[in-house]
Amino acid sequence: MKLSIRALLVAVAFAVAAPASAQFAKPEDAVKYRQSAMALIGNHMGRINAQLKADKPNVAAIQSSAALIETLSKLPFEAFTPGSDMVANTKVKPEYFKDTAKVKELAEKMQGEVSKLAAASKAGDVKSIQAQFGTVGQACKACHDDYRMK
Numbered sequence: 117m118k119l120s121i122r123a124l125l126v127a128v129a130f131a132v133a134a135p136a137s138a139q140f141a142k143p144e145d146a147v148k149y150r151q152s153a154m155a156l157i158g159n160h161m162g163r164i165n166a167q168l169k170a171d172k173p174n175v176a177a178i179q180s181s182a183a184l185i186e187t188l189s190k191l192p193f194e195a196f197t198p199g200s201d202m203v204a205n206t207k208v209k210p211e212y213f214k215d216t217a218k219v220k221e222l223a224e225k226m227q228g229e230v231s232k233l234a235a236a237s238k239a240g241d242v243k244s245i246q247a248q249f250g251t252v253g254q255a256c257k258a259c260h261d262d263y264r265m266k
């Protein structure tokens with residue numbers, strides 16, 4: 117098949133220009149995407165927690181999970197698309213879509229703390245990792261308390 121460069125360039129331009137919500141064909145897809153990202157973040161937080169509770173924490177494993185969480189923490193928020201609070205299995209509260217400035221602040225706070233966790237993990241001091249892990253947990257909870265249903 118001969119690919120038209122022009123058509124390709126047009127497609128790329130559209131892909132770049134499209135708003136985040138256009139990345140999801142249906143609100144259900146957006147919910148699945150953000151829940152999947154959150155679930156992976158939660159899984160790796162659990163792995164770090166398990167290491168921190170171990171007699172000899174595996175710092176390499178913590179570093180790996182912390183680096184993944186740093187990347188994953190960038191994923192969920194574009195998937196909170198307008199109207200996706202109406203999807204049956206979502207736990208997002210409708211207020212999430214009204215308090216946009218507050219939500220943005222909470223998301224950025226969490227991402228900042230997660231970056232610090234990745235840095236602390238690289239440095240390798242278990243006490244500092246432990247302290248920063250707790251701070252990240254607080255940042256997760258701050259948003260869940262107000263914007264996620266029990």
Ligand code: HEC
Nearest residue numbers: 151154155157158161206207208222223226256259263264
């Ligand atoms: C700015 C808000 C916000 C922050 C910060 C946040 N979350 Fe969430 N999280 C949510 C919302 C809202 C949901 C519900 C999403 C849904 O059901 O559509 C959720 C869902 C989850 C879920 C359930 C996913 C599933 O399987 O349905 C887990 C696990 C989770 N978050 C973990 C975390 C962890 C760990 C952090 C911190 C590193 C974190 N979240 C930070 C808002 C946030």
